[in-house]
Amino acid sequence: MKRVVITGAGTINALGHSTAATLEAMREGRCGIGPLEFRDVDRLAIKIGGQVRDFEAEGRFNRQQMALYDRFTQFTLFAAEEAIRQSGLEFIGELAAKSGVVLGTAGGGVSTWDDNYRSVYEDGKNRVHPFVVPKLMNNAAASHVSMEYNLKGPSYTVSTACASSNHAMAQAFQMVRSGMSPAMITGGSESMLCFGGVKAWEGLRVMSKDACRPFSANRNGMVQGEGAGIFVFEEYEHARARGAEILCEIVGYAMSSDAADIVMPSKQGAARAISGALKDAGVNASEVGYINAHGTGTAANDKTECAAVADVFGPHADSLMMSSTKSMHGHLIGGTGAVELLACIMALRDGVIAPTIGYEEPDPECALDVVPNEAREAKVSVALSNAFAFGGLNAVLALKRV
Known part of the structure; x- marks a missing residue:
């Protein structure tokens, strides 16, 4: 098995239009959630x-590109440019032939769906643009990244609701670790913040009207976000040979299914994914210093996740730090795990733990150190990133400081 490291990171989200801007906002505990602005x-x-x-x-994009790029694809290409530029890789020859793209998204071109449903049903038009299908399809972003950067290896999209990005990154990691690919572009994106996208989520009655307060006793629901997080996963020796800057190492992952309920989370399913990631990484529970929680701010998710962590880590759970950056950038649905991986990189590389902002009242069912309201300096050698999706699909990544 090969070692796998991250040599490039790019993002656009409510906190910033770059990795540096996003990490600065996380360190400051800044809130990117605010009034929505659209039709x-x-x-x-x-x-x-x-x-x-x-x-x-x-x-940024010409007229022909705008006809093909839904907002989620635009975000992906924007973030991919930053990540690939930082990595310093140029995909030519054998590197291009073997490297690919695995991205996560839950909804794909939701804005395109929304616009064209309006056109047909509300405005009464009988025709839509001929590129509507290639614009809205879930694999559009992955395909455009592969074309833009000459990536001819395994390329596809994973759609597993809120775990899409973590599932995608886990599979990209496995491709590099197995030796199938020397490098993979991976992560995820989402843009559901349009009338139809928000209206659909309203129906679930899990949304907050005022703020995202993960783990706080007075939490009252999740808040949607949008954006993308894109990374370059590269084989360690390949990166070292060319003198690349290494942000951190991916050391393991695990995936599980609750096989129980379409919307209610399962403590057992989450715990199996967490413990599986530790086993795959070959690290002891006591080595983990930080967990980026799924932490949606709903009553059910937060207490279930805390219970799962307590079960897996036992007495060590009391000395763990676990925060939810969704309190700052919102829940990016299929893109959320990718943006949240940045908080793990910051913890490992910079020794800064992103806070859970909006925390107001302790909840006895969430009695862990959730790094309330202010970032914290701490030396961390191993971090986990949790993602637990509707449908009972779970994916956890393990990362290590290099």
Whole structure:
């Protein structure tokens, strides 16, 4: 088995249009959640979200590209450019032939769906743009990244609701670890912040109207976000031979299914994924210093996740730090695990633990150190990133300081 490291990271989300800006916002405990701005928002009961501001797609992409790129694809290409530029890789020859793209998204081109349903059903038009299908398909972002960067190896999209990015990154990791690919572009993106996207989530009655407060006793629901997180996963010796900067090492993963309920989380399913990731990584529970929690801010998720962590880590759970950055950037659904991986990199590389902001009241069912409201300096050698999705699909990644 090969060692796998991260040599590039890029993002765009409600906290910033780059990795540096996002990590600075996380260190400051800044909130990127605010009033939503799009057509017919006044018809919604939920009017807040982690919306990407000041992103001018028309200035970055030409007219032909705009006809093909849904907002989730635009975010992906924006973040991929930063990640690949940082990595210093140029995909030519055998490297191009073997390297690929595995990305996560839950909804794909939701804005394109929304716009064209309006066109047909509300405006009464009988035709849509001929590129609607290639624009809205879930694999559009992965395909455009592969074309833009000459990536001819295994490339596809994973769609497992809120665990999409973690599942995608786990599979990219396995491809590099097995020797199938020397490098993979991976992560995820989502852009559901349009009228139809928010209206659909309203129906679940799990959304907060005022703030995301993970683990706080007065939490009242999740808040949607949007954006992308993209990474370059590279074989360690390949990266070292070319003198690449290594951000951290991916050392293990695990996936599990609750096989129980379509929306209610299972402590046992989450615990199996967490313990499986530790086993795959070959690390002891006592070595883990930080967990980036799924931490949605719903009553059910937060207490279930805390119970799972307590079960797996036993007495060590009391000395763990576990925070939810969704309190700052919102829940990016299929892209959330990718943006949250940045908090793990920051913990391992910089020794800074991102906080859970909005924390107001202790909850006895969430009695872990959730790093409330302020970032913390701490030396961490191993971190986990949790993702637990509707449908009972779980994926946990283990990372290590290099």
